[in-house]
Amino acid sequence: MYAGTRDERLCPAQTFVIGAVVHPDQETITFFVPESRSERILSDLKSNGRVALAVSLLTHEAYQLKGSYISSRPTDTKDRTVQEIYRSKLLSAMLQASYPEQIARPLVLGMAYQPAVAMTFRVEEIFLQTPGPEAGRKIS
Amino acid sequence: MGILPDEIKPAMQGVIPSHVATCSLDGTPNVTTVSQVYYVDPDHVALSYQFFNKTIKNIRENPRALAWVINPETFESWDLALEYEHSETSGPVFDVMDMQIEAIASMTGMKGIFKLRASDIYRVISATKNVGERLPLSEIDIASGTT
Amino acid sequence: MKHPVATEKEIPVEIRKQIAENQQIIDRLNRELARKSNEVRIIQQISSEITSTLDLDRILETILSAMDRILGFQHAMILLKDQSADNLRVVASRGYDHVTVGAEIAFGHGVIGVVAERQKMMRVGNIGASVSYLTAVQAKLKEAGQQGLSHVTAKLPSLPNVQSQLAIPLLVKDRLIGVLAVESPRPNAFDELDEILLSIVANQAATAIENARMYQMVEQLSRLKRFFSPQLAELIVAGGTEDPLKTHRREVTVVFLDLRGFTTFAEQVEPEEVMGVLRDYHAEMGRLILEHEGTLERFTGDGMMIFFNDPVPVPNPAERALRMVLVMRERVQELSSRWRRRGYDLALGMGIAQGYATIGAIGFEGRWDYGAIGTVTNLAARLCGEAKGNQILVSLRVAGEVEALIETEEVGPLALKGFHKPVPAFSVLGMKPNA
Numbered sequence: 001m002y003a004g005t006r007d008e009r010l011c012p013a014q015t016f017v018i019g020a021v022v023h024p025d026q027e028t029i030t031f032f033v034p035e036s037r038s039e040r041i042l043s044d045l046k047s048n049g050r051v052a053l054a055v056s057l058l059t060h061e062a063y064q065l066k067g068s069y070i071s072s073r074p075t076d077t078k079d080r081t082v083q084e085i086y087r088s089k090l091l092s093a094m095l096q097a098s099y100p101e102q103i104a105r106p107l108v109l110g111m112a113y114q115p116a117v118a119m120t121f122r123v124e125e126i127f128l129q130t131p132g133p134e135a136g137r138k139i140s
Numbered sequence: 141m142g143i144l145p146d147e148i149k150p151a152m153q154g155v156i157p158s159h160v161a162t163c164s165l166d167g168t169p170n171v172t173t174v175s176q177v178y179y180v181d182p183d184h185v186a187l188s189y190q191f192f193n194k195t196i197k198n199i200r201e202n203p204r205a206l207a208w209v210i211n212p213e214t215f216e217s218w219d220l221a222l223e224y225e226h227s228e229t230s231g232p233v234f235d236v237m238d239m240q241i242e243a244i245a246s247m248t249g250m251k252g253i254f255k256l257r258a259s260d261i262y263r264v265i266s267a268t269k270n271v272g273e274r275l276p277l278s279e280i281d282i283a284s285g286t287t
Numbered sequence: 288m289k290h291p292v293a294t295e296k297e298i299p300v301e302i303r304k305q306i307a308e309n310q311q312i313i314d315r316l317n318r319e320l321a322r323k324s325n326e327v328r329i330i331q332q333i334s335s336e337i338t339s340t341l342d343l344d345r346i347l348e349t350i351l352s353a354m355d356r357i358l359g360f361q362h363a364m365i366l367l368k369d370q371s372a373d374n375l376r377v378v379a380s381r382g383y384d385h386v387t388v389g390a391e392i393a394f395g396h397g398v399i400g401v402v403a404e405r406q407k408m409m410r411v412g413n414i415g416a417s418v419s420y421l422t423a424v425q426a427k428l429k430e431a432g433q434q435g436l437s438h439v440t441a442k443l444p445s446l447p448n449v450q451s452q453l454a455i456p457l458l459v460k461d462r463l464i465g466v467l468a469v470e471s472p473r474p475n476a477f478d479e480l481d482e483i484l485l486s487i488v489a490n491q492a493a494t495a496i497e498n499a500r501m502y503q504m505v506e507q508l509s510r511l512k513r514f515f516s517p518q519l520a521e522l523i524v525a526g527g528t529e530d531p532l533k534t535h536r537r538e539v540t541v542v543f544l545d546l547r548g549f550t551t552f553a554e555q556v557e558p559e560e561v562m563g564v565l566r567d568y569h570a571e572m573g574r575l576i577l578e579h580e581g582t583l584e585r586f587t588g589d590g591m592m593i594f595f596n597d598p599v600p601v602p603n604p605a606e607r608a609l610r611m612v613l614v615m616r617e618r619v620q621e622l623s624s625r626w627r628r629r630g631y632d633l634a635l636g637m638g639i640a641q642g643y644a645t646i647g648a649i650g651f652e653g654r655w656d657y658g659a660i661g662t663v664t665n666l667a668a669r670l671c672g673e674a675k676g677n678q679i680l681v682s683l684r685v686a687g688e689v690e691a692l693i694e695t696e697e698v699g700p701l702a703l704k705g706f707h708k709p710v711p712a713f714s715v716l717g718m719k720p721n722a
Contacts, residue, residue, distance in 0.1 A: 004161040004171030011204045011221070014161035014171045036272030052169045054159075061427075064194070066168055098419050100450070100474065103212055107156060110215055110274045127194070129172060154413040155474040157420075175420050176413070212474055239409050240417075243401040247414075247443070248421040251395070253428070 001086075003031060003119075004052040005044035013040045017053065018113040019079070019086035023120075029053065029065065030120040032075055032083055038117040045069035051121050054129065062129040067121045075116045083113050142182040143264045148209070148218055152179040155212035160187065162198035162205045170194045177207050177220070180233055180261065185222065188237050189258040196260070199224040205262065217270045222262035234259045329357050330484070334491045343499040347379035350467075350492050355381060358484055360469040362446055366392060366399065367457075367465035367496070370525075375403055375466055377444055390444040397443045399468050402454040406463055410482055412451045412475035451476035455485050457493035464497055517577075523598065532657060534647030539594045540604040540685065541663050542581070542612055543638045543671035544572070546589040546619075552631050553588075564626060564633070565589065571618050579611040584659055592667070594659060597646050605641055605688035612637050612679055613718065620677060634676025640666035641684045669703040670712060679715040686713040694719055 001017040015038070020031035031053060033041055045051060049069040056062035075083070087108055094104040151158075154176030161171040172195050178186040185207070189196055199205055203224035210217040228234045238256045245254040333353040340346055347365055354360040362382035366375035373394040377387065394404040402409050411417070445452075454468035467489045471477070504524050511520035546552075546568065553561050565588065572591060576583050580601065581593040593611075595604035619635040626633050642663030649658035670680040686695055694716040700709030 002159050002161075002171045002173075004163075004169035006161075006163040006167060006169045009204075010163045010165070010167060010202050012161035012163045012169055012171075012206045014159060014206055014208060016159075016208075034273070036270070048167060050167055050169055052161075052171055054171045054173070056173060062173070064170060064172075066170075098415060100415065103156065103474070106215055107210070112273055112275050129194075149478075150475055153475050155416060157416065175417060235405070235407065236409075239401050239405055239407065240411055242395070243398040243409065243411065244414070244417040244421055246396045246400065248418055248425055250421055250425055254421060254424065 001031070001056075002054045003033065003041065004054070005041050006048070006050060007044050008047060013044055015041050016111065018111060018116065019083035020053070020055075021079075021082055028070065028120060028122050029067075030079075030118050032079055032113070032116045032118055034112050035115045035117060036112055038119075041119070042072060042117065045072070045119065045121075051119075053121075056129070064127040064129045065123050065125070066127070067124040070120045070122055072117055072119045075114070075118045079116070079118055080114060083116070087111070087113065143267050144179065144182045144185075144220075145267075147216075148211075148267065149179055150213060151209040151211040151216075151218060152177050152185070153212075156210050158207055158209045160195060160205055160207045162195050163202055164194075164198045165201040170198055174207075177209050178233070178237060178259075183264050184225070184261055185220065185264060186233055186237065186259045186261050188241065188256055189227065189260050190241070190254060190256060199260070207262075215274055217273055219268045219270060221265040221267075223265055225261050225263050227258040227260050229258050233261065330487050330491075333357060333488060337491050337495045338498075341499050341502045343496065343503060344379075346492075346495050346499050350488065350495075351379055351381040354469070354488060358488075360481075360485075362470045364444065364468050365457075365465060365492070365496075366403075366468070368403065368463055373404075375399065378465075380444075383444075383446065385444075385447075387444070392443055397445070398452045399443070399454045399466050402456055402468075403463060403466050406456045406458065408453075408455045408482060408486065410451075410453045410477055412477065414452065415448075415450050415474065446470045446472055448472050450474040453477040453481060453485060455489040457489055457496065459493050459497045464493060464500075467492060532648040534645065536643055536645050537597045537600075538641065538643050539596045539646070539659060539663065540608040540639065540641045541644070541659070541667040542591075542593045542595075542608050543667045544591045544593075544612075544615065545636055545671060547634045547636050547676040548632045549589040552633060556631065560629075564631065567622060568619070571622065572615060575611055575615050575618070579607050581607065581611060582657075584657065592659075592664065594644075597644075597659070605639075605685050606692060608639050608685075609681075609689050609693060609715070612639060613715070616677060616679060636671055636674035636676060637679040638667045638670025638672070638674055638681070639679065639685050640664075640670060640682040641688065642666070665705050666703070666710065669705065669710075670701075673701055673703070673712070674714075680712050681715060683711040683713070692719060693717065 001020060002014055003017050004012055004014045006012045015033050017031045017033060020029055022029050046069070051067060051069055053065045054062060055065065091104060091108040094108065095101060157173050157175050158177045159171055159173050160177070161169060163169045172193070174187060176188070178188070180186050205222040205224065207220040207222055208217060209220065234256070237259050241254065241256045242251070245251050336349050336353055337346060340349070350365065351363050354363050364380040364383070365378055367378050368375055375392045375394070377390045379388065392400045392403075394400050398409055398411060449470045450473055451471040452468060454466055456463055457465040457467055467485065469477070469485065508520050508524045511523055552564075568589065569586070573583070576593055580599070581595050582597060584592045584594055586592070593608075595601060595607050601607060616635055616637065623634055640663050642661065644659040644661035644663050646657075646659045648656070649660070650656045666682055670682065674680045680698065681695070695713040696716055697711070698714045699712035701712050702709050
């Protein structure tokens with residue numbers, strides 16, 4: 001999962017995202033960004049609020065969710081559990097997609113995920129992003 | 141000049157996918173996975189253009205992009221601030237990328253269907269080696285997959 | 288004026304720093320130079336091993352062994368281009384369980400096939416990731432109704448779990464003769480230095496392989512020239528006809544010749560004079576056979592067997608045989624008048640027949656000959672035996688084939704050994720005036 005933002009000069013920034021939670025209203029999502037990358041992301045979000053969240057299943061099916069920033073806070077223990085579940089799911093998905101183990105394991109397990117910042121945004125558009133001529137089709 | 145150091149080259153072999161963030165003229169960011177960011181020279185990289193997508197559309201409106209690449213042996217990662225310069229449909233950079241794509245396409249039954257439309261050439265504005273993104277490898281219990 | 292020499296204490300800090308940096312640069316350059324000298328030495332060693340032999344198999348083995356021992360490429364193969372098709376064939380491999388010599392790769396297929404097609408080197412280090420990505424794209428495209436996707440891709444000779452490949456075209460004067468390829472189960476296993484080293488090996492290999500192949504061809508050519516005309520030998524070596532030594536049946540026109548009176552002559556005359564006569568006779572006959580593009584199957588002293596329509600098919604074998612024999616008769620008549628002045632009484636007897644024969648390599652290891660067997664050869668031989676001096680006897684079949692060209696006179700049916708019924712035979716008087 002990755003998140004993209006941009007600054008006032010339209011220069012983009014990005015980070016990988018370790019774990020996310022969809023709120024019961026089905027419109028709001030909170031995602032977790034490790035502190036090593038959160039400074040620039042937060043600064044962009046606070047200045048213009050625009051964010052894109054790329055979610056891909058390793059069958060190479062991918063979705064791009066776009067929306068507006070609402071708020072942020074440090075992660076708590078519940079968040080941490082979500083992150084750990086995400087990490088182990090990501091690793092098993094990579095191994096299933098035939099990534100060599102000596103790459104997948106250190107890649108996923110070596111990502112620093114704590115301390116992290118929980119960032120919340122409202123989803124406004126969803127796009128299908130799977131590679132191929134269908135890419136970019138808006139689905140809601 | 142000469143921004144990209146030699147040590148970044150293994151990160152540009154497509155062993156671990158990279159991702160690229162762009163932004164449309166109306167200020168909406170977009171981030172996608174790319175299989176490989178190609179090294180052209182110490183000041184340029186290239187992305188392959190096979191199917192038209194949001195990334196391609198964005199950089200033609202707003203040429204600034206950010207690519208994240210990672211070395212598959214050391215797991216060091218880099219943020220590359222890029223500016224789109226032009227596209228090539230022939231020449232040495234195009235040929236190298238085209239040959240690779242043709243070879244892999246032929247191995248997966250996609251010969252003639254999955255083709256390189258163009259090589260998009262970007263100027264590298266800065267290359268930042270990331271710190272603090274990784275847990276020290278000794279902390280990872282590789283065998284059991286827990287930390 | 289002598290300048291005072293500065294002591295170290297007096298040299299300013301900035302300059303000392305510069306000197307230290309310069310020294311670092313010099314050390315680094317020296318290390319690189321040593322590494323390069325090492326590489327140069329390695330390349331020279333490989334090069335001398337490769338070019339020390341003209342035996343193609345030894346060369347291939349040496350290349351792969353040197354690449355493994357000296358440069359550390361454990362999985363490598365050499366493919367050569369087919370003569371007349373855009374296809375490569377594995378001729379040698381090392382470090383594989385299942386890649387067999389003879390396995391084929393078409394141009395444009397896989398890394399090796401694309402390298403052959405574009406005649407440019409290619410290095411990939413992410414085959415697993417790329418294939419998995421494209422397979423997923425293919426599935427999505429299929430769902431979306433894309434046409435033209437293949438289901439099964441032909442299995443290319445390769446490591447089962449290959450991640451990295453580096454392949455280089457083998458070029459001789461811009462002509463592609465094959466490809467040299469190395470593989471690894473590790474991603475990103477090869478770098479730019481490997482590209483350089485392999486390029487140098489490839490250059491040496493291309494020249495050595497081409498030389499060995501030329502040598503092989505020359506050897507084969509000189510061997511074949513003992514049996515066939517030079518044009519034919521060249522045609523066979525260039526791959527323009529099927530292997531003539533492989534057993535096959537074909538309809539051929541067979542000519543037998545020998546000199547009437549030769550046995551008596553050889554008994555009575557000095558050996559040197561016999562050889563002299565034979566030399567003149569062979570020279571004339573040989574020249575005429577070549578001119579008419581016949582195949583000399585054998586000659587034993589004064590006897591010769593020549594046939595037409597093999598190994599190269601011709602449209603009118605009987606006519607060619609006739610024309611050749613008529614000229615031969617004239618020439619030997621000229622020679623005979625010379626010989627008669629020395630007291631030798633020799634004349635040519637000739638027999639021609641046409642029919643199916645079994646043709647191929649006859650003999651044993653170390654002594655293979657190209658031969659034809661069948662009723663047709665017996666008939667031609669017997670007709671020759673029956674022919675008087677200066678007489679050409681032809682079978683019914685041959686007479687029929689060339690009746691528009693020649694005047695004949697029936698002399699049969701003849702009782703011939705090996706034929707239980709008398710055989711029709713015709714004597715050739717000469718060419719028809721309008722032929």
